[in-house]
Amino acid sequence: MEPLCSQPLALSASQLALTHDKHFALHGEIWLLIIVVLFALFFAYILFCPRFRNWLLVSLRSRSVTDVEDKAEDDEEEEVEDYSRRVNEKHPV
Numbered sequence: 001m002e003p004l005c006s007q008p009l010a011l012s013a014s015q016l017a018l019t020h021d022k023h024f025a026l027h028g029e030i031w032l033l034i035i036v037v038l039f040a041l042f043f044a045y046i047l048f049c050p051r052f053r054n055w056l057l058v059s060l061r062s063r064s065v066t067d068v069e070d071k072a073e074d075d076e077e078e079e080v081e082d083y084s085r086r087v088n089e090k091h092p093v
Contacts, residue, residue, distance in 0.1 A: 021027060
């Protein structure tokens with residue numbers, strides 16, 4: 001009668017070949033690197049997205065405010081020019 005451990009050891013070498021991939025370890029390292037990089041990108045997105053969104057909203061608001069102020073100044077200048085033109089037409093010098 002043979003010991004039980006000698007039989008599985010003989011079969012274990014053939015049973016370990018579950019995959020035909022000769023570069024299993026290399027592919028595992030590549031996948032690990034991909035997962036770590038994706039996690040780092042996700043973490044950076046979580047950290048910087050609110051700050052970028054706030055910066056974008058502030059810059060858009062300030063741009064729209066300055067656009068409104070510029071438009072108001074342009075409208076005021078046009079009104080002054082129209083008024084001056086009307087006054088000069090009625091009362092030439």
